[in-house]
Amino acid sequence: xxxxxxxxxxxxxxxxxxxxxxxxxxxxxxxxxxxxxxxxxxxxxxxxxxxxxxxxxxxxxxxxxxxxxxxxxxxxxxxxxxxxxxxxxxxxxxxxxxxxxxxxxxxxxxxxxxxx
Amino acid sequence: xxxxxxxxxxxxxxxxxxxxxxxxxxxxxxxxxxxxxxxxxxxxxxxxxxxxxxxxxxxxxxxxxxxxxxxxxxxxxxxxxxxxxxxxxxxxxxxxxxxxxxxxxxxxxx
Numbered sequence: 001x002x003x004x005x006x007x008x009x010x011x012x013x014x015x016x017x018x019x020x021x022x023x024x025x026x027x028x029x030x031x032x033x034x035x036x037x038x039x040x041x042x043x044x045x046x047x048x049x050x051x052x053x054x055x056x057x058x059x060x061x062x063x064x065x066x067x068x069x070x071x072x073x074x075x076x077x078x079x080x081x082x083x084x085x086x087x088x089x090x091x092x093x094x095x096x097x098x099x100x101x102x103x104x105x106x107x108x109x110x111x112x113x114x115x116x
Numbered sequence: 117x118x119x120x121x122x123x124x125x126x127x128x129x130x131x132x133x134x135x136x137x138x139x140x141x142x143x144x145x146x147x148x149x150x151x152x153x154x155x156x157x158x159x160x161x162x163x164x165x166x167x168x169x170x171x172x173x174x175x176x177x178x179x180x181x182x183x184x185x186x187x188x189x190x191x192x193x194x195x196x197x198x199x200x201x202x203x204x205x206x207x208x209x210x211x212x213x214x215x216x217x218x219x220x221x222x223x224x225x226x
Contacts, residue, residue: 004158035216040125040218040219041218041219042120042122042204042216042217042218042219043159043204043206043216044216045213045214045215048213058213090158090159092158097208097212097213098212099146099147099149099164099208099212099214100146100147100164100166100208102164103164104161105151105159105161105206105214106158107157107158107159107160108158109156109157109158110156110157110158
């Protein structure tokens with residue numbers, strides 16, 4: 001049971017380069033999320049999706065783009081990478097957003113990105 | 117923007133000691149979750165608390181939701197090295213999105 005799979009695990013980018021962080025889940029979850037985690041800052045929501053074809057901005061969307069062409073995949077695109085985007089990126093999915101019913105967000109192992 | 121502040125930010129204790137981690141906000145949350153994250157991994161859900169004043173126990177971990185549903189605490193009794201990790205609270209608020217706290221990094225040594 002793979003759950004949420006992210007690739008790559010590590011990446012170094014030069015300033016101005018672009019890349020796509022891949023995320024796929026095999027739990028048939030409608031809801032998917034991208035977070036970034038900076039030291040001592042917890043998780044910040046970048047983008048989220050409530051289903052195939054539907055995406056919306058989170059707290060920190062600038063410099064990123066997403067698409068959701070299938071239920072399984074939710075790639076995150078970085079255009080014109082900047083040092084401020086150095087972070088650990090986590091993709092997550094959930095069956096619903098009924099958090100009070102003990103809905104769980106399932107996370108991938110993360111992608112550690114360094115922009116130099 | 118709903119903010120969740122956790123304290124302390126770092127905690128280093130010896131095996132067998134007790135500790136409490138706090139998660140505070142000025143916002144009301146419909147529910148609150150606690151996650152634990154180990155190095156190189158994503159966060160994993162420990163518990164969800166829903167009702168103001170609710171207390172839940174998970175073996176040596178005790179979770180409490182504040183009466184006003186603005187704060188929560190996690191108490192660990194007789195900490196073990198396996199408890200080492202980053203503890204994150206997450207509140208369910210506006211638009212059904214989770215807002216994560218700033219995190220508490222716990223190190224338990226022998």
